[in-house]
Amino acid sequence: MNRVILAERLVPNIFRLVVEAPEIARSARPGQFVIVIPDEKGERVPISLADWDEDQGTIDLIFLNLGVSTRKLARFKAGDSIQAVAGPLGRPAEIGNFGQVLLVGGCYGLAGFYPLARELKQKGNKVTFLAEGRDEAFIFWEEKIRKVVDGYLKVLKADCFASGDELGKIIRQLKNNNPELSRVVVMGCSYLLFIVSKITRELNLKTMVNLNPIMVDGTGMCGACRVTVNGQTYFACVDGPEFDGHGVDWAEYFNRRKAFLRQEEQALSSYLNKTLD
Amino acid sequence: MSKDDILEPGLKEKLSRQREQEWRKALRRDVSVRKRLESQRHKMPEQPPARRAANFLEVNLGYSLEMAREEAQRCLDCSDPGCVSGCPVAIDIPTFIKYIESGEIALALATLRETNGLPAICGRVCPQEVQCEKNCNLIKAGKEPVAIGHLERFAADYVRCNDQTVNESACGQAKGEKIAVVGSGPAGLTAAADLARLGYQVTVFEGLHLPGGVLTYGIPEFRLPRSILNQEIDFIRSLGVEIKTNFLVGRTATLTDLSQAGYRAFFVGTGAGLPSFMNIPGENLLGVFSANEYLTRVNLMKAFKFPEYDTPVPVVKKAAVIGGGNVAMDAVRTALRLGAKEATIYYRRSRVEMPARVEEVKHAEEEGIKFNFLTVPSRYLGDEKGRLKGLVLQRLTLGEPDASGRRRPVPVPGSEFEVEAELAVVAIGQSPNPLLIRQVEGLKLGRWGNIEADPVTMATSLEGIYAGGDAVRGGATVILAMGDGRRAARAIDQWLRKC
Numbered sequence A: 001m002n003r004v005i006l007a008e009r010l011v012p013n014i015f016r017l018v019v020e021a022p023e024i025a026r027s028a029r030p031g032q033f034v035i036v037i038p039d040e041k042g043e044r045v046p047i048s049l050a051d052w053d054e055d056q057g058t059i060d061l062i063f064l065n066l067g068v069s070t071r072k073l074a075r076f077k078a079g080d081s082i083q084a085v086a087g088p089l090g091r092p093a094e095i096g097n098f099g100q101v102l103l104v105g106g107c108y109g110l111a112g113f114y115p116l117a118r119e120l121k122q123k124g125n126k127v128t129f130l131a132e133g134r135d136e137a138f139i140f141w142e143e144k145i146r147k148v149v150d151g152y153l154k155v156l157k158a159d160c161f162a163s164g165d166e167l168g169k170i171i172r173q174l175k176n177n178n179p180e181l182s183r184v185v186v187m188g189c190s191y192l193l194f195i196v197s198k199i200t201r202e203l204n205l206k207t208m209v210n211l212n213p214i215m216v217d218g219t220g221m222c223g224a225c226r227v228t229v230n231g232q233t234y235f236a237c238v239d240g241p242e243f244d245g246h247g248v249d250w251a252e253y254f255n256r257r258k259a260f261l262r263q264e265e266q267a268l269s270s271y272l273n274k275t276l277d
Numbered sequence B: 001m002s003k004d005d006i007l008e009p010g011l012k013e014k015l016s017r018q019r020e021q022e023w024r025k026a027l028r029r030d031v032s033v034r035k036r037l038e039s040q041r042h043k044m045p046e047q048p049p050a051r052r053a054a055n056f057l058e059v060n061l062g063y064s065l066e067m068a069r070e071e072a073q074r075c076l077d078c079s080d081p082g083c084v085s086g087c088p089v090a091i092d093i094p095t096f097i098k099y100i101e102s103g104e105i106a107l108a109l110a111t112l113r114e115t116n117g118l119p120a121i122c123g124r125v126c127p128q129e130v131q132c133e134k135n136c137n138l139i140k141a142g143k144e145p146v147a148i149g150h151l152e153r154f155a156a157d158y159v160r161c162n163d164q165t166v167n168e169s170a171c172g173q174a175k176g177e178k179i180a181v182v183g184s185g186p187a188g189l190t191a192a193a194d195l196a197r198l199g200y201q202v203t204v205f206e207g208l209h210l211p212g213g214v215l216t217y218g219i220p221e222f223r224l225p226r227s228i229l230n231q232e233i234d235f236i237r238s239l240g241v242e243i244k245t246n247f248l249v250g251r252t253a254t255l256t257d258l259s260q261a262g263y264r265a266f267f268v269g270t271g272a273g274l275p276s277f278m279n280i281p282g283e284n285l286l287g288v289f290s291a292n293e294y295l296t297r298v299n300l301m302k303a304f305k306f307p308e309y310d311t312p313v314p315v316v317k318k319a320a321v322i323g324g325g326n327v328a329m330d331a332v333r334t335a336l337r338l339g340a341k342e343a344t345i346y347y348r349r350s351r352v353e354m355p356a357r358v359e360e361v362k363h364a365e366e367e368g369i370k371f372n373f374l375t376v377p378s379r380y381l382g383d384e385k386g387r388l389k390g391l392v393l394q395r396l397t398l399g400e401p402d403a404s405g406r407r408r409p410v411p412v413p414g415s416e417f418e419v420e421a422e423l424a425v426v427a428i429g430q431s432p433n434p435l436l437i438r439q440v441e442g443l444k445l446g447r448w449g450n451i452e453a454d455p456v457t458m459a460t461s462l463e464g465i466y467a468g469g470d471a472v473r474g475g476a477t478v479i480l481a482m483g484d485g486r487r488a489a490r491a492i493d494q495w496l497r498k499c
């Protein structure tokens, strides 16, 4: 059991929980995630480590209110206990001297990138953050991230395709104006990962994406999370979640994420019926 | 030091000392060998196949006290008990059986517990037909062997159900030294229990949210009810063992961290959890699962109770399972219980080579599982939505024996055929979990990424680190894992006393 220290709604559909997990806070590295089990009957949900505080022994979880599991999490209040939190899991993100790095974050990636931004900066990289969201009301942690990056840009579009065009424009511009820009990292919804990879491929600009396939154990023993990258199958929970965006088999990736769509909808409606009672 | 000596120093003498006790002599006198040889082996009562194929309740129902005592009477109490030499942990089988015969079930269980920390489990999942029962002297007399596994299970269940407590033999003096056990499968739990008995402070670290290893996430309820497993685990906790779940060593903390936190010795029982795939086209289609994923969803996450539980599992009409071991049997019988109209095993060798327990194969057949031998998938077929709709299979024949001594299957040219299936479960084997063991510098690994350990002491190439179970052996058995845990516990104790 892990106690919730703080629970807040950041924007209409995104929540933040600060949770006691001293051992995880001690070992966490940027790019890693935890598996959260909301309650006794809950599933094992992967959530990125958006921040941690070793002294306080806490971790920050930021999540989009989507299906049953994230809705259950959204109901937690300070003082409640979560069934289980395990981690940190996954390989830490690669942190090197890249010159300039562009981080593109949308959805939970608006915050999930905070630790990576901080450490890339500490290593002496120039870090630009590009935030993607529906409108200003869906952007959060801007102030917090601005403190650790060199530039903070926003793409605010309600429509995915328009947002893709705009992202393309900005990334091309950045690349033209900053020859030392050598690396892009993306975190957020699958479409964002895909579209940014597509844009940067044309620019021949190395891009790492944080894949979020369906997971079960998160420790490498089931293969639910398998993804194909450059023709080879990997288990995202132990070999990733950071992968070369230009090598990802996107058709397979999108498809595998839909494995349980029908059951997820069934679970959600049965959960909503229960909670409305 | 011989293997037997570290396992049970003076085993032979102990067996004959027990056998010469007055009550044993009296039992032997009371019933003649001829009479003992007359009665037939008691069949295990079980749920009828049609009913059990639709539920997750245990298939075997267990002996009654009367049946158990009658079965125990079949045992001749041999002076040279073959059964014991067939048991990987050298349980004093005749003693526990004779206690059952005389109705002293709690004493029978105490005898089992001296050498086996998990009797209710081993009685259910050990391949007795190739171990103790295979060596039972009754076979030489042209009889079926004593049902040792059923009796072992009976003793554990009877004592539990009748709330008789077993007095744990006196613990060693509290030594205070902290020992870390990584992994809570049968290897880790056994090592932990033995070390706790020797007086050490033991913490078991388990990456998943529930302890038990394969016993929890792999073996289904219909073979091993969770209430039984939980009771065994509670018993181990009652010895003073602390079990820390959600703690993945190598990620949550490294072995170095733990050693700095004061752990003096380590036992690594991280199992063989890495599922193998065949790397054939279509393997990442929706509907193709590793056995580990399929069984974990159902057993660990209780997907068979979806949507009461949140984790889903596909429910299909036609299920195909690739493999012929216990894992494959568990997967195919699970698919049947989840509602498959047709659940089929595709195995690349023939029936006699199937490594599954004989009882599981028999049960599967009774339940209506189909078997297709000498076939192997060459490709999976998907529909336009990327969902599995069938398999292309190839026929094989058996050629020359391979390294394992079994005849190697070779493809028959032009023999490909198609079958329909919306679910395929790949149960072709697992290899050791690489996460922790690849990370430990200087830890010597074997050819399959398994940890190399001394077969007697289970010591690894690094001082103070011991290992056992599937992490060392690759996919093996519960009892072998337990035996490793037991030997490692003794060796750790000897090592700590020296330094």
Ligand SMILES: Cc1cc2nc3c(=O)[nH]c(=O)nc-3n(C[C@H](O)[C@H](O)[C@H](O)COP(=O)(O)OP(=O)(O)OC[C@H]3O[C@@H](n4cnc5c(N)ncnc54)[C@H](O)[C@@H]3O)c2cc1C
Pocket: A033, A045, A046, A047, A048, A049, A062, A063, A064, A065, A066, A067, A068, A069, A070, A071, A090, A108, A112, A189, A190, A211, A212, A213, A214, A215, A241, A261, A264, A265, A268
């Ligand atoms: C390594 C990793 C890190 C992750 N980190 C985070 C994180 O920090 N924060 C976070 O919020 N999530 C994160 N995710 C994703 C998160 O795990 C899933 O969103 C989560 O499992 C959702 O569970 P659920 O039960 O709430 O929704 P589910 O029941 O699994 O399904 C979602 C529901 O929404 C629908 N749906 C599915 N996908 C989409 C989509 N893309 N857009 C709209 N609707 C959809 C489905 O139809 C279904 O009804 C991460 C995933 C991975 C693998």
Ligand SMILES: Cc1cc2nc3c(=O)[nH]c(=O)nc-3n(C[C@H](O)[C@H](O)[C@H](O)COP(=O)(O)OP(=O)(O)OC[C@H]3O[C@@H](n4cnc5c(N)ncnc54)[C@H](O)[C@@H]3O)c2cc1C
Pocket: B125, B126, B127, B182, B183, B184, B185, B186, B187, B188, B205, B206, B207, B208, B211, B212, B213, B214, B215, B218, B219, B247, B248, B249, B250, B269, B270, B271, B272, B273, B295, B326, B327, B328, B330, B357, B433, B435, B436, B468, B469, B470, B471, B475, B476, B477, B478, B479, B481
């Ligand atoms: C489906 C199935 C059916 C089987 N049926 C039978 C049977 O009928 N009879 C039989 O004798 N054998 C059977 N076996 C084999 C038997 O279960 C195994 O040989 C046995 O469980 C091995 O025990 P172990 O303790 O070595 O490892 P495991 O039982 O695999 O346990 C290892 C544990 O370590 C944990 N772990 C791994 N890495 C870490 C880490 N870094 N930190 C913390 N924890 C970690 C894992 O989560 C796991 O819980 C079956 C196996 C399967 C998969």
Ligand code: SF4
Pocket: B074, B075, B076, B077, B078, B081, B082, B083, B084, B093, B094, B097, B135, B136, B137, B138, B146, B148
């Ligand atoms: S070999 Fe068979 S008959 Fe002899 S002691 Fe063992 S179980 Fe009894």
Ligand code: FES
Pocket: A214, A215, A216, A217, A218, A219, A220, A221, A222, A223, A224, A225, A226, A235, A236, A237, A238
């Ligand atoms: S989630 Fe099971 S292997 Fe990655």
